[in-house]
Amino acid sequence: MRDFAPSTHPERVAVLGLGYVGCVTAACLARLGHKVIGVDRDEFKVKSVLAKGAPFFEPGLEELVRAGVEAGNLSASTSLAETLPEVNIVLICVGTPSAKNGSLGLEQLRRVVDEMRGLLVGRTRPLTIAVRSTVYPGTCEEVVGAALRGHPEVTVVSNPEFLREGTAVKDFIEPSLLVVGGLDEESVRRVAGLYAGLPVEPSLVSLRTAELIKYACNAFHALKIAFANEIGTLAANLGIDGAEVMDTLCRDTVLNVSRAYLKPGFAFGGSCLPKDLRALVYRAARLDLKLPLLESVLPSNEKHLERALQTVLELPARRIGFFGLAFKENTDDLRESPVVTLLEQLIGKGRNVRVFDPQILPERIYGTNQQYLLKAIPHIEKLFDASLEAMLGWADHLVIAQKPSPELARLMEASGLPVLDLVSMVPSPQPIAESATGD
Numbered sequence: 001m002r003d004f005a006p007s008t009h010p011e012r013v014a015v016l017g018l019g020y021v022g023c024v025t026a027a028c029l030a031r032l033g034h035k036v037i038g039v040d041r042d043e044f045k046v047k048s049v050l051a052k053g054a055p056f057f058e059p060g061l062e063e064l065v066r067a068g069v070e071a072g073n074l075s076a077s078t079s080l081a082e083t084l085p086e087v088n089i090v091l092i093c094v095g096t097p098s099a100k101n102g103s104l105g106l107e108q109l110r111r112v113v114d115e116m117r118g119l120l121v122g123r124t125r126p127l128t129i130a131v132r133s134t135v136y137p138g139t140c141e142e143v144v145g146a147a148l149r150g151h152p153e154v155t156v157v158s159n160p161e162f163l164r165e166g167t168a169v170k171d172f173i174e175p176s177l178l179v180v181g182g183l184d185e186e187s188v189r190r191v192a193g194l195y196a197g198l199p200v201e202p203s204l205v206s207l208r209t210a211e212l213i214k215y216a217c218n219a220f221h222a223l224k225i226a227f228a229n230e231i232g233t234l235a236a237n238l239g240i241d242g243a244e245v246m247d248t249l250c251r252d253t254v255l256n257v258s259r260a261y262l263k264p265g266f267a268f269g270g271s272c273l274p275k276d277l278r279a280l281v282y283r284a285a286r287l288d289l290k291l292p293l294l295e296s297v298l299p300s301n302e303k304h305l306e307r308a309l310q311t312v313l314e315l316p317a318r319r320i321g322f323f324g325l326a327f328k329e330n331t332d333d334l335r336e337s338p339v340v341t342l343l344e345q346l347i348g349k350g351r352n353v354r355v356f357d358p359q360i361l362p363e364r365i366y367g368t369n370q371q372y373l374l375k376a377i378p379h380i381e382k383l384f385d386a387s388l389e390a391m392l393g394w395a396d397h398l399v400i401a402q403k404p405s406p407e408l409a410r411l412m413e414a415s416g417l418p419v420l421d422l423v424s425m426v427p428s429p430q431p432i433a434e435s436a437t438g439d
Contacts, residue, residue, distance in 0.1 A: 007033040007196055014038075014087040016112050018045040018055060018076065020168060021132060021161050022093030026076075027054075027061060028172040029194060030068030037083045038076040049076035060169035080112070084119050089191065090129045091159065092144075104136055106143060113147045120151045127151075128187045130159040130180070134215070137208040140182075157182030157191050158210035162217065175200040177217070181210025223293070230291040234280070237287045266401060266422040267305040267338040269327035274298060274336045305338050308422055309345055312399060315420060318352060321395030323388070323412070324402030325357040332359045339401045343383070355383050356391040358408065392417060 010033045015026040018040040026038040026049075040046055048055040052066040068074030077083050084090070094108035109131075120127070129148070131140050135158075145156045158181045163171045178200045182188040185204075192202040205213070232242030250257050268274075277298055284291045312320065327337035334340060339355075346353055385391035388408055392398070392415040400421045404412065412419065 007194070009193055009196070010034050011089050011190075011194060012087045013089045013091060013194070014080075014083050015091045015093055016040075016080070017093035017095070017108075017133075018042070018049065019093065019095060020056065020058065020165055021163055022091075023049070023055060023065070024058060024061060024163055024168040024172060025091060025093055025132065025161065027064035027068050027074060028169065030071070030074035031064055032194070032197060034073065034194065036068070036074050037087065038074070039078070039080050039083050040076070041078060043078055046076040046078050049074065058168050059166065064169065080115055081119055084116065084127075085123075088125070088127065089194070090116070090127065091132050092129065093132045093161070096133045096135055104134075106135065106139065109133060109135065109139070109143060110147075113144050117147055117151070120148070120154065123151070123153055125153065127154050128157060128190055129154060130157045130191045131211075132159050132161045134160065135211055137211040137215075140207055140211060155182065155184040155187040156207075157184070157187050158207055159191050160210060160214035162214070173198065178202045179205060179210050179213055181205040181207045183207055226293045230293050234284055234287075234289060234291065237284075237289060263424070265424055266308065267301050269336045269338040269341075271333060271335040274301075301338075305341060308338075309342055311420065312342065312346060313349065313351070315397050315399075317395075317397030317418075319394060319396050320346070320351060320353045321385075321391040321398050321417075322353060322355040323357070323391075323398065323400050323404060323408070325355050325360055326402065329402040329404070330359065332357075334360075342401070353383060354385050354391050354394055356385045356388050357402075358388070358405070360384075388412075 012035045013026075013029055015022050015029070015036060015038045018026065018038045022038060022040070023045070026036045030036045038046070038049055042055075045055040049065055049069065052069045054061040054065050065074065092109065092112060094112055095105075096109060097105045099105050116129070129144060131144060135143075140156050140158050148154045148156070158179075160179055162175065162177050175195070175198055178192070178195055178198070180188050180192045180202060181204070182191075183206075188204050192204060195202065203213075228242075228246050231245060235242035235245050252258075254260065277294065281291065281295050281298075284294070322339065322343065325337065325339050325343075326333055327335070327339070343353060343355065385394070388411055392411065395417060398412060398415070398417045398419045400412070400419060400423055403423050
């Protein structure tokens, strides 16, 4: 484990909550040279820190607490009223436990925010409040920001933690990810500056992105564990070493363990992914195995295609031009192309559509491609345009269903047509259907 590099710009920080996240955060920030006060209503936790000890076991924490107290950089208190006037940054690290129905319990967060609101009357110095607790997207605005709206000296940011119990100190010292998000750029950079000297490039993002990234990370971790377990289960029932399968899979850092495919966009298709998923699920069923994760992938893809269809149906357009018919760019393979399915349903609902694909000419479609296409859209030849220019001249709205070359992208942009890009589609932000308060 590497040592800390002391901060060149020490801050005065209050850490609210001395649990697993708060105490580790407080002790590590003190080691970085900041003046840190940990605040908790639990007298045992406060007395433990003041006595140079950790209130719970976590490898390396006891030594950090002792060093921080002895250096005069770390202290603790049960009084937020005495602490708040002394600091410029507050890190909220209170618990957000899960309720029986799965919703998030924000009682502790509301309590500390309400207490701060009463203590901020008359304050003129700037105060940055960073929420490290795991909270729904929108909570920093709708719970914390809304409660403190009458205090213009206060700014709110999200600074989610990525600390694992048992390795929390190591995770802090050697972070794999550092995220700070907010509306005020100066406050975001100031909170990110708390971690200066650690071997990580901070990701400075929007406020709700910062809140959601923690959930995305944990969901992905859970997904990977469940995937490995299902592949391992299937392997064992086939007399195969599942560990060898997954170890070999992980050696591919170009497609498997990489950024590849991890980008919101259009539904998948083609001759491999749908076919192989169906075969895998079928074989598992023949072995009387239930593999819910693998079984859910194709239905999930179908739901995503349904969302795309609904988005296209809601376009205020009479003539819709599609760029791309194959399941991805630089191929003429139409097998299980989601675009074919999309066009089939749009035509069935009476929409006026045309299509252009740089790799496909109707007269050159033959064999499996022809059979698949004619079965889905018998009069497909009437929908093809021979050139992109022709389709752009006809359409009043353009739907991009595969990634265009730079030259074709420039033509599309020059046309001035409104565009729905399914390839890199990130839906417009929608109002939060359920209150971020968790009520």
